[in-house]
Amino acid sequence: MISPRIRHPRQVLVALGGAAALLTATVPPAHAATHPSGELAQRLQQTMAGLTFGDLVDSAPPGSAQARALAAQPESESGRPKDAPALKAAAGTTIHQQPQVDVTVIELDKKGRPVSSGTVLMSPQYKDGVVVPVDKNLRTTAVRYRLWNDTEWDANNGRGTTDTVPGRENAPIDFMEPYPASIIKLTVGFGILQLVDKGVIKLSDTYAYTPTKASDRCEGATTRTIGEYFDRMITISDNGATCSLIKLMHEHGGVDWLNQRFQELGLDMLQLKGTDPANGDWSPQVTMSSLDTAKLLMLLNGVPGKAWTAPNGKAVTSDVLSRSSREFFLKELGEQGWNNVLSTTNYCGYTYPAAGMPQRIAQRWIGPDGTVTVNEDPTDGKYLYPVQPCQDAAQVTFAHKTGLTAVAAGDAGIVHSLPGQAKRDYIIVAFSNLGWRYKDTNRPDPGVQPAVNRTEKFAKLGRAMDDYEAGR
Structure with a gap:
């Protein structure tokens, strides 16, 4: 059962100041589950509302020649489109509606057990965000999830038509x-390690x-060890390695x-x-x-004992993967190369984007000159300035995975404080449709600084929530 942390009453009042106006965006009490939305959920909602996601610029607005060119491209998981110069040269317009954003934060105790949580959804229907009620198993039936569709989002006021979970009408x-x-x-990594634990593969x-x-x-055809494919899939987000493992x-x-x-x-x-x-290959x-x-x-x-009870009544534990498989997975996530969404250590020294959560990154990406190189793409894989100042100022580790396409940007990971820093242990996950099609109004001209192919709003979100957790 999740219970809120005990705090001094004055601290609670200060933390909740300004959040009262947002309470109307929660689900009506008649629909609330047994675990009510608490301080963390309200702070998350308040933070997201304050980031004004609706003021971004769309470089391929609906009906434009750029939008038609983008639609003609094969789907890409790259941070940079093949015809990037043409899209960047196009005059953008303000995004025509509030974007889709889905964020969850789960606070953990020192043993990894959930203490409190908050999930907030934002869309044209929920412009200031809506807090999702969850029960004692951190589960919700209050959301009718719909399958993503670019065209429907542009033309149908952000509303989808295809249910992804049955029975939520x-x-x-x-x-x-x-x-x-x-x-x-x-999910692919989880599936591969399930096969490892079963003894089917090594x-x-x-x-x-x-x-x-x-x-x-x-x-094309490749030959590597399964561990090498896994490492490439997680740390550099290699699509070819992912196809191989699927x-x-x-x-x-x-x-x-x-x-x-x-489902079980x-x-x-x-x-x-x-x-x-x-x-x-995978599909939408x-x-x-x-x-x-x-x-x-x-x-x-890792959660000692029962993490939650599944719908079939069975206890779910961290034993769904062996200890060795979990440790391997966490090591791979901790060596993530793309530290550029909720955390921005790769961009250390840049005037833009804003500083994200203060993460210490894996040494493997730092060259003799102190700069980060993930791949040879000069606009999205090679970074300009030595990162040691940000490494020295780091306060947390972030074992995570990012994702980016033209219409998707997100980050998902586990945060732990470094020795001597304010204690925090939490999980943060953010999904959105704000891929490289959209940019901030304050983004520097590429002639001044190499283009950053994502909004800095998620860096600000990561920093704000980490500051909040550090003060808990």
């Missing part, structure tokens, strides 16, 4: 969940990926089994659907929600 909140982009690789096994169908996203899962019946397993665990919105056994049918993703990360982080 009468739910009080109707929300089209943003496409998770490369954060879906968390990370040291060599796997020859031989696709029988071409794909714009997947690569194909491997298909060869062992692991994809259908994985989707069923998520009560993680309804984790769905690796529409994948192609011929090459391991894949879904995740911030709440279910945060719960999956909570299991990876």
Whole structure:
């Protein structure tokens, strides 16, 4: 059972100051579950509302030539479109409606048990954000989740038409969940490690990926160890490695089994659907929600005893993965190369974007000159300035996975304080449709500073919530 942390009454009043006006955005009490929205949820809502997500610029507004060019491109998980110069040269207009944003924060005690949580959804229907009620199992039935569709979002006031979880027709909140982009690789990693724990495969096994169908996203035939594919999938978000592992899962019946397993665990919105056994490519049918993703990360982080009770009445524990598999997964997430959404250490020394959560990044990305290189793309993989000042000022570790397309931007991970820093242990997950199609009004001209292909609003969100947690 989740209970709020005890705080001095004056601290509570100060923390909640200004949040009262937002209480009307919560679900009416008649629909609330047994765990009411608390201080954390209200602070998250207040923070998101203050970030004014609706003032971004759309570089490919609906009906424009840029939008048509973008629609003609194959779906890409890259941070930079192939025809980026043409899109950047286009005059943008203010985004025509409030974007879709889905954020969850789960606070943990020192043993990894959930203490409190907050989930907030933002859309044209919920411009200031709506707090999602969850029960004692950190589960909600109050949201009618809809499958992401770019066209429907542009033309239908942000409303979707395809349900992703059955039986939610009468739910009080109707929300089209943003496409998770490369954060879906968390589910692939979980599936692979399930096969490892079952003894079906070993990370040291060599796997020859031989696709029988071409794909714009997947690569040609390759041979690597499964552990090498896994590392590339998580740390540099390599799509080819991900296709290889999905194909491997298909060869062992692991994809259908994985989707069923998520349903049994009560993680309804984790769905690796529409994948192609011929090459391991995936489709827009894949879904995740911030709440279910945060719960999956909570299991990876480790929970003593029961984490929650599944809908079938069975206890869910961190034993869904072996200790060695969880440790391996956490190590990979901790060596993430793309520290540029909720955290921005890669951009240390830049005038833009704003500083995100104060994360210390893995040394493997820092070259002899002190700068970060993730890949050779000069606009999105090679960074300009030495990061040691930000490493020295770091306060937390962030084991995480980012995702970015033209219409998706997100980050999902586990935060722990470094020794000697204000104590905090929490999980934070953010999904949105704010990919590189959208930019901040204050973004520097690429001629002055290399382009940053994402809004800085998530960096501000990460910093604000980390400051809040540090003060808890």
